[in-house]
Amino acid sequence: MNNSTTLNIVRFISLVLIQVIIFNKILLLGYINPYPYIIFILLFPIKNQPWVFLILSFLLGLTLDLFGNSGGSHAAACLLIAYLRPFILENCFGLNYIHQNLKLNNAPFKQLTIYVVLMALIHHLTLFSLEVFQLKYINFILSQTLFSGIFSIATILLSLSLFKKGN
């Protein structure tokens, strides 16, 4: 437990720093940014208290809002995927999740990908809708979600496989 707490604190801080210093400045083609900081939410230990998880996700989003001057849009997006995570996990991993013996580190690649794609797309759609906040710019929201989403999913899957613990 203690070990896992330290790991999560380190993960929180380093993901925020990496996101703010490196990934917020990529701007491929002028506007496409990956948001791999949601790895924190994706990999948060399943057995923990749900309310701790919700509050931590909210704080993670709020920290990014501070850096990005975006009001509360990151916070809302992170909170939403944190709240939806149990349902998505159940749908993606089925019995493994219900029997509480799921380990995301060595989950089957296909199921893991579906999980990451769902979470990232929900997060991005909420984020960009709140950031723009006008129906007039719906094309902008959708294209941002799609392109940044693809970029984020690729970054997340890559870093997950890079930091995968050896069996």
Next chain:
Amino acid sequence: MQQILNFLIRYRNTLLFIVLSCIAIGLTIQSHSYHKSKFISSTNFFTGGLFSITRNIDNYFNLKAYNNRLLIENTRLKNTLYQKGIDTTDISKFTLDSTNTIQYHYKPALVINNDYHKTNNFITLNKGSKDSIATDMGVITDLGIIGIVQKASTNYSRVISILNKNSRINAKLKKTEHFGSLVWNTKSPNVVQLIDIPRLAPLKIGDTIVTGGRSTIFPKGILIGTIKDFQLDSNESYYTVNIELFNDMTNIGFVNVIENKNALEIKALEKQTNE
């Protein structure tokens, strides 16, 4: 009572989710209004400090370009002074007299964070109220306008970039006195729109657009950009003009913040006449 407690305990996570969502959405709504978006901002100690550190590293890569720009601006200023008949051989003779009646006062600052890919973009400067920077001061570079200071903390300040949906700046044609408002349609970071230019205005592609000087923020005649193209709006009574900015908004380093010494007086007077 027992039932209410049971309900609360049973749905505590959903309730927590709803409460936190309300906070987040409240903050988001606030951030979309020009005057209220001050809660969550990058002017605090942590974000400002981190931006300063990364900016210090970044700066080394841009030093050459900044130096060149400064040299060009200096040369132009010296030439202008010389044409006005002022001797420029001994700069130290010019002392700033803070008691005299100069209306506008320029202050240097460094951009430590610059967004241009969102619909509401902000810029963070490394100077704050400690260097007497305050809300509603204009921000420019040698090439043209950048935005308006929206919030100043002790050491940092946040600027509403002209690349922001909420930004509305008074601007006019350089040749004539036709006024309009400068807005941004979020499409390209180097093109802004000038709306409400009357149909009678003589527009030509390549004409220069400058600030109008009708507010207390910018002096009259600060450069903005050139006309790229224009068309009549749906009512056929006003032009919407696309303006190519002189500034490269994706690459700004050192800026000047303009303080209007008479701003308070003008505002007090306007308030009086309104009442």
